[in-house]
Amino acid sequence: MHNVRVPAETSTWSIAELAAEYDVTLRTIRFYEDRGLLTPERRGTVRIYHPRDRVRLGLILRGKRLGFSLDEIATIVDMYDAEPGEAGQLVYLLNQITTRRAELEQRRQDIDETLSELAEVEARCQADLNTLRNSR
Amino acid sequence: MHNVRVPAETSTWSIAELAAEYDVTLRTIRFYEDRGLLTPERRGTVRIYHPRDRVRLGLILRGKRLGFSLDEIATIVDMYDAEPGEAGQLVYLLNQITTRRAELEQRRQDIDETLSELAEVEARCQADLNTLRNSR
DNA sequence: CTCGTGATTGACGCTTACGTAAACGTAAAG
Protein backbone atom coordinates (compact mmCIF):
# COMPACT_ATOMS: atom_id res chain seq x y z
CA MET A 1 0.00 0.00 0.00
CA HIS A 2 1.01 3.51 -0.64
CA ASN A 3 0.75 4.88 2.84
CA VAL A 4 -1.83 7.54 2.10
CA ARG A 5 -1.18 10.01 4.86
CA VAL A 6 -4.14 11.95 6.14
CA PRO A 7 -2.41 14.38 8.48
CA ALA A 8 -4.51 15.52 11.38
CA GLU A 9 -3.68 19.14 10.56
CA THR A 10 -2.48 19.93 7.04
CA SER A 11 -2.15 23.67 7.15
CA THR A 12 1.33 23.28 5.66
CA TRP A 13 2.54 21.83 2.36
CA SER A 14 5.72 20.45 0.91
CA ILE A 15 7.13 22.01 -2.20
CA ALA A 16 6.00 19.00 -4.25
CA GLU A 17 2.45 19.28 -2.98
CA LEU A 18 2.22 22.94 -3.92
CA ALA A 19 3.78 22.23 -7.30
CA ALA A 20 1.24 19.51 -8.01
CA GLU A 21 -1.69 21.63 -6.89
CA TYR A 22 -0.80 24.59 -9.08
CA ASP A 23 0.80 22.59 -11.88
CA VAL A 24 4.20 24.24 -11.80
CA THR A 25 7.68 22.77 -11.34
CA LEU A 26 9.72 22.78 -8.17
CA ARG A 27 12.19 24.95 -10.02
CA THR A 28 9.54 27.57 -10.58
CA ILE A 29 8.57 27.69 -6.94
CA ARG A 30 12.17 27.96 -5.82
CA PHE A 31 12.74 30.66 -8.40
CA TYR A 32 9.88 32.71 -7.01
CA GLU A 33 11.44 32.39 -3.58
CA ASP A 34 14.73 33.54 -5.03
CA ARG A 35 12.96 36.62 -6.34
CA GLY A 36 11.51 37.30 -2.93
CA LEU A 37 7.93 36.38 -3.84
CA LEU A 38 7.73 33.45 -1.45
CA THR A 39 9.29 33.05 1.97
CA PRO A 40 8.56 29.53 3.21
CA GLU A 41 9.55 28.33 6.63
CA ARG A 42 12.64 26.14 6.85
CA ARG A 43 12.67 22.93 8.84
CA GLY A 44 16.38 22.24 8.63
CA THR A 45 17.00 22.79 4.93
CA VAL A 46 13.55 21.66 3.89
CA ARG A 47 10.93 24.19 2.84
CA ILE A 48 7.58 24.23 4.62
CA TYR A 49 4.80 26.21 2.97
CA HIS A 50 2.07 27.81 5.04
CA PRO A 51 -1.37 29.01 3.90
CA ARG A 52 0.06 32.48 3.35
CA ASP A 53 2.62 31.10 0.89
CA ARG A 54 -0.04 29.09 -0.84
CA VAL A 55 -2.25 32.11 -1.33
CA ARG A 56 0.67 34.14 -2.62
CA LEU A 57 1.56 31.48 -5.14
CA GLY A 58 -1.99 31.64 -6.42
CA LEU A 59 -1.76 35.41 -6.73
CA ILE A 60 1.58 35.16 -8.50
CA LEU A 61 0.23 32.75 -11.10
CA ARG A 62 -2.85 34.87 -11.66
CA GLY A 63 -0.58 37.84 -12.18
CA LYS A 64 1.36 35.85 -14.73
CA ARG A 65 -1.80 34.97 -16.62
CA LEU A 66 -2.50 38.69 -16.76
CA GLY A 67 0.88 39.30 -18.37
CA PHE A 68 2.58 41.08 -15.48
CA SER A 69 6.31 40.63 -14.94
CA LEU A 70 7.51 39.07 -11.70
CA ASP A 71 8.71 42.46 -10.55
CA GLU A 72 5.29 43.97 -11.09
CA ILE A 73 3.68 40.98 -9.45
CA ALA A 74 5.94 41.46 -6.45
CA THR A 75 4.70 44.99 -5.86
CA ILE A 76 1.10 43.93 -6.40
CA VAL A 77 1.22 40.92 -4.12
CA ASP A 78 3.06 42.85 -1.44
CA MET A 79 0.20 45.33 -1.37
CA TYR A 80 -2.11 42.61 -0.15
CA ASP A 81 -0.43 42.06 3.19
CA ALA A 82 1.09 45.45 3.73
CA GLU A 83 1.21 46.61 7.33
CA PRO A 84 -0.90 49.71 8.08
CA GLY A 85 2.27 51.81 8.35
CA GLU A 86 2.55 55.56 8.10
CA ALA A 87 0.63 58.02 5.99
CA GLY A 88 3.26 58.26 3.24
CA GLN A 89 3.22 54.52 2.78
CA LEU A 90 -0.55 54.47 2.60
CA VAL A 91 -0.66 57.23 0.01
CA TYR A 92 1.96 55.41 -2.03
CA LEU A 93 -0.13 52.27 -1.86
CA LEU A 94 -3.24 54.13 -2.97
CA ASN A 95 -1.39 55.51 -5.95
CA GLN A 96 -0.13 52.06 -6.84
CA ILE A 97 -3.69 50.80 -6.72
CA THR A 98 -4.87 53.55 -9.04
CA THR A 99 -2.13 52.71 -11.51
CA ARG A 100 -2.80 48.98 -11.46
CA ARG A 101 -6.52 49.51 -11.78
CA ALA A 102 -5.98 51.60 -14.92
CA GLU A 103 -3.80 48.88 -16.40
CA LEU A 104 -6.32 46.20 -15.60
CA GLU A 105 -9.17 48.15 -17.11
CA GLN A 106 -7.15 48.69 -20.26
CA ARG A 107 -6.58 44.97 -20.40
CA ARG A 108 -10.24 44.23 -19.93
CA GLN A 109 -11.07 46.54 -22.79
CA ASP A 110 -8.48 44.75 -24.92
CA ILE A 111 -10.12 41.47 -24.05
CA ASP A 112 -13.60 42.66 -24.88
CA GLU A 113 -12.48 44.00 -28.23
CA THR A 114 -10.66 40.81 -29.05
CA LEU A 115 -13.62 38.68 -28.04
CA SER A 116 -16.03 40.58 -30.25
CA GLU A 117 -13.61 40.41 -33.17
CA LEU A 118 -13.21 36.69 -32.66
CA ALA A 119 -16.98 36.45 -32.81
CA GLU A 120 -16.92 38.13 -36.21
CA VAL A 121 -14.26 35.78 -37.52
CA GLU A 122 -16.25 32.88 -36.19
CA ALA A 123 -19.39 34.07 -37.97
CA ARG A 124 -17.47 34.34 -41.24
CA CYS A 125 -16.12 30.83 -40.79
CA GLN A 126 -19.57 29.42 -40.13
CA ALA A 127 -20.91 31.21 -43.18
CA ASP A 128 -18.10 29.88 -45.35
CA LEU A 129 -18.71 26.38 -44.04
CA ASN A 130 -22.40 26.62 -44.91
CA THR A 131 -21.54 27.85 -48.38
CA LEU A 132 -19.26 24.86 -48.84
CA ARG A 133 -21.96 22.47 -47.65
CA ASN A 134 -24.59 23.95 -49.95
CA SER A 135 -22.34 23.92 -53.01
CA ARG A 136 -21.77 20.23 -52.54
CA MET B 1 10.77 75.60 -41.27
CA HIS B 2 10.49 71.91 -40.81
CA ASN B 3 8.88 70.98 -44.06
CA VAL B 4 5.68 69.52 -42.65
CA ARG B 5 4.66 67.17 -45.41
CA VAL B 6 0.96 66.67 -45.92
CA PRO B 7 0.95 63.96 -48.57
CA ALA B 8 -2.06 63.98 -50.83
CA GLU B 9 -2.63 60.29 -50.15
CA THR B 10 -1.16 58.86 -46.98
CA SER B 11 -2.40 55.31 -47.08
CA THR B 12 1.17 54.21 -46.50
CA TRP B 13 3.62 54.88 -43.69
CA SER B 14 7.35 54.81 -43.14
CA ILE B 15 8.74 52.67 -40.35
CA ALA B 16 9.44 55.78 -38.29
CA GLU B 17 5.87 57.03 -38.66
CA LEU B 18 4.45 53.73 -37.47
CA ALA B 19 6.93 53.61 -34.60
CA ALA B 20 5.93 57.09 -33.48
CA GLU B 21 2.22 56.37 -33.74
CA TYR B 22 2.36 53.20 -31.65
CA ASP B 23 5.24 54.29 -29.45
CA VAL B 24 7.56 51.41 -30.24
CA THR B 25 11.10 51.39 -31.61
CA LEU B 26 12.16 50.68 -35.17
CA ARG B 27 13.96 47.64 -33.82
CA THR B 28 10.70 46.29 -32.49
CA ILE B 29 8.89 46.71 -35.79
CA ARG B 30 11.70 45.06 -37.71
CA PHE B 31 11.77 42.27 -35.15
CA TYR B 32 8.08 41.60 -35.70
CA GLU B 33 8.76 41.41 -39.41
CA ASP B 34 11.56 38.97 -38.73
CA ARG B 35 9.10 36.80 -36.85
CA GLY B 36 6.71 36.90 -39.78
CA LEU B 37 4.13 39.12 -38.09
CA LEU B 38 4.52 41.99 -40.54
CA THR B 39 5.24 41.90 -44.26
CA PRO B 40 5.68 45.46 -45.49
CA GLU B 41 6.19 46.30 -49.12
CA ARG B 42 9.73 47.06 -50.24
CA ARG B 43 10.52 50.07 -52.37
CA GLY B 44 14.11 49.23 -53.11
CA THR B 45 15.36 48.30 -49.67
CA VAL B 46 13.03 50.68 -47.86
CA ARG B 47 9.97 49.37 -46.04
CA ILE B 48 6.56 50.77 -46.95
CA TYR B 49 3.75 50.00 -44.56
CA HIS B 50 0.18 49.71 -45.81
CA PRO B 51 -3.06 49.94 -43.80
CA ARG B 52 -3.04 46.18 -43.40
CA ASP B 53 0.38 46.30 -41.74
CA ARG B 54 -0.75 49.14 -39.54
CA VAL B 55 -3.79 47.23 -38.35
CA ARG B 56 -1.70 44.14 -37.71
CA LEU B 57 0.77 46.12 -35.62
CA GLY B 58 -2.14 47.32 -33.52
CA LEU B 59 -3.35 43.77 -33.07
CA ILE B 60 0.13 42.59 -32.15
CA LEU B 61 0.53 45.22 -29.46
CA ARG B 62 -2.89 44.48 -28.06
CA GLY B 63 -1.97 40.83 -27.93
CA LYS B 64 1.17 41.75 -26.03
CA ARG B 65 -0.81 43.74 -23.49
CA LEU B 66 -2.88 40.62 -22.98
CA GLY B 67 0.24 38.61 -22.21
CA PHE B 68 0.29 36.44 -25.31
CA SER B 69 3.63 35.38 -26.75
CA LEU B 70 4.55 36.48 -30.25
CA ASP B 71 3.99 32.94 -31.47
CA GLU B 72 0.48 32.92 -30.07
CA ILE B 73 -0.14 36.37 -31.45
CA ALA B 74 0.95 35.17 -34.85
CA THR B 75 -1.70 32.46 -34.93
CA ILE B 76 -4.33 34.86 -33.62
CA VAL B 77 -3.56 37.68 -36.02
CA ASP B 78 -3.36 35.30 -38.95
CA MET B 79 -6.91 34.20 -38.20
CA TYR B 80 -8.14 37.69 -38.97
CA ASP B 81 -7.25 37.68 -42.62
CA ALA B 82 -7.42 34.00 -43.34
CA GLU B 83 -8.65 33.07 -46.79
CA PRO B 84 -11.94 31.13 -46.85
CA GLY B 85 -10.06 27.97 -47.77
CA GLU B 86 -11.27 24.41 -47.43
CA ALA B 87 -13.48 22.83 -44.79
CA GLY B 88 -10.59 21.40 -42.76
CA GLN B 89 -9.00 24.81 -42.47
CA LEU B 90 -12.27 26.37 -41.39
CA VAL B 91 -12.84 23.76 -38.71
CA TYR B 92 -9.31 24.28 -37.46
CA LEU B 93 -9.94 28.01 -37.29
CA LEU B 94 -13.16 27.51 -35.37
CA ASN B 95 -11.35 25.33 -32.85
CA GLN B 96 -8.64 27.93 -32.47
CA ILE B 97 -11.29 30.53 -31.81
CA THR B 98 -12.88 28.38 -29.12
CA THR B 99 -9.52 27.91 -27.44
CA ARG B 100 -8.62 31.59 -27.51
CA ARG B 101 -12.03 32.58 -26.28
CA ALA B 102 -11.65 30.31 -23.27
CA GLU B 103 -8.25 31.83 -22.49
CA LEU B 104 -9.58 35.33 -22.79
CA GLU B 105 -12.53 34.63 -20.56
CA GLN B 106 -10.19 33.15 -17.95
CA ARG B 107 -8.15 36.32 -18.13
CA ARG B 108 -11.19 38.50 -17.75
CA GLN B 109 -12.15 36.57 -14.66
CA ASP B 110 -8.62 37.04 -13.33
CA ILE B 111 -8.96 40.75 -13.95
CA ASP B 112 -12.30 41.03 -12.23
CA GLU B 113 -11.04 39.17 -9.20
CA THR B 114 -7.95 41.31 -9.00
CA LEU B 115 -9.94 44.50 -9.37
CA SER B 116 -12.30 43.61 -6.56
CA GLU B 117 -9.41 42.64 -4.32
CA LEU B 118 -7.66 45.88 -5.10
CA ALA B 119 -10.85 47.64 -4.06
CA GLU B 120 -10.65 45.89 -0.70
CA VAL B 121 -7.05 46.89 -0.18
CA GLU B 122 -7.95 50.42 -1.15
CA ALA B 123 -10.76 50.51 1.38
CA ARG B 124 -8.40 49.31 4.11
CA CYS B 125 -5.89 51.99 3.16
CA GLN B 126 -8.51 54.72 3.29
CA ALA B 127 -9.70 53.47 6.65
CA ASP B 128 -6.15 53.43 8.01
CA LEU B 129 -5.59 56.94 6.72
CA ASN B 130 -8.71 58.17 8.44
CA THR B 131 -7.62 56.53 11.66
CA LEU B 132 -4.30 58.31 11.41
CA ARG B 133 -5.98 61.65 10.77
CA ASN B 134 -8.34 61.26 13.73
CA SER B 135 -5.62 60.22 16.14
CA ARG B 136 -3.71 63.38 15.36
C1' DC C 1 30.00 68.28 -54.00
C1' DT C 2 28.81 67.89 -49.19
C1' DC C 3 26.06 67.65 -45.37
C1' DG C 4 22.17 66.14 -42.73
C1' DT C 5 18.29 63.02 -42.34
C1' DG C 6 16.41 58.71 -42.43
C1' DA C 7 16.75 54.36 -43.90
C1' DT C 8 19.18 49.58 -44.21
C1' DT C 9 21.62 45.07 -42.55
C1' DG C 10 24.39 42.52 -39.43
C1' DA C 11 25.85 41.16 -35.05
C1' DC C 12 26.58 41.05 -30.33
C1' DG C 13 24.47 42.04 -25.62
C1' DC C 14 21.10 41.80 -22.06
C1' DT C 15 17.07 40.67 -19.05
C1' DT C 16 13.38 37.59 -17.77
C1' DA C 17 11.83 33.21 -16.47
C1' DC C 18 12.67 29.39 -15.98
C1' DG C 19 14.88 24.10 -17.78
C1' DT C 20 18.16 20.86 -16.86
C1' DA C 21 21.65 18.27 -15.10
C1' DA C 22 25.07 17.21 -11.31
C1' DA C 23 26.17 16.20 -6.84
C1' DC C 24 24.70 15.68 -2.44
C1' DG C 25 21.65 15.03 2.19
C1' DT C 26 18.04 12.52 4.85
C1' DA C 27 14.64 9.60 6.42
C1' DA C 28 11.54 5.70 6.02
C1' DA C 29 10.85 1.00 3.97
C1' DG C 30 12.36 -3.51 2.88
Next chain:
DNA sequence: CTTTACGTTTACGTAAGCGTCAATCACGAG
Protein backbone atom coordinates in the same frame (compact mmCIF):
# COMPACT_ATOMS: atom_id res chain seq x y z
C1' DC D 1 22.62 -1.82 5.14
C1' DT D 2 20.76 -0.61 0.73
C1' DT D 3 17.26 1.17 -1.89
C1' DT D 4 13.75 4.57 -2.82
C1' DA D 5 11.59 8.85 -2.43
C1' DC D 6 11.99 13.36 -1.68
C1' DG D 7 14.47 17.16 -0.76
C1' DT D 8 18.66 20.47 -1.21
C1' DT D 9 22.29 23.82 -3.59
C1' DT D 10 25.15 25.24 -7.48
C1' DA D 11 25.51 26.35 -11.92
C1' DC D 12 25.30 26.39 -16.70
C1' DG D 13 21.84 26.54 -20.70
C1' DT D 14 18.06 28.54 -23.33
C1' DA D 15 14.17 30.97 -25.61
C1' DA D 16 11.86 35.32 -26.08
C1' DG D 17 12.03 40.08 -26.94
C1' DC D 18 14.10 43.43 -27.86
C1' DG D 19 18.54 47.29 -27.00
C1' DT D 20 22.53 48.97 -28.92
C1' DC D 21 26.21 49.84 -31.67
C1' DA D 22 28.63 49.88 -36.33
C1' DA D 23 28.96 50.27 -41.03
C1' DT D 24 26.67 51.46 -45.02
C1' DC D 25 23.46 53.36 -48.49
C1' DA D 26 20.16 57.10 -50.67
C1' DC D 27 18.46 61.44 -51.27
C1' DG D 28 17.14 66.28 -51.02
C1' DA D 29 18.89 70.92 -49.55
C1' DG D 30 22.27 74.27 -49.73
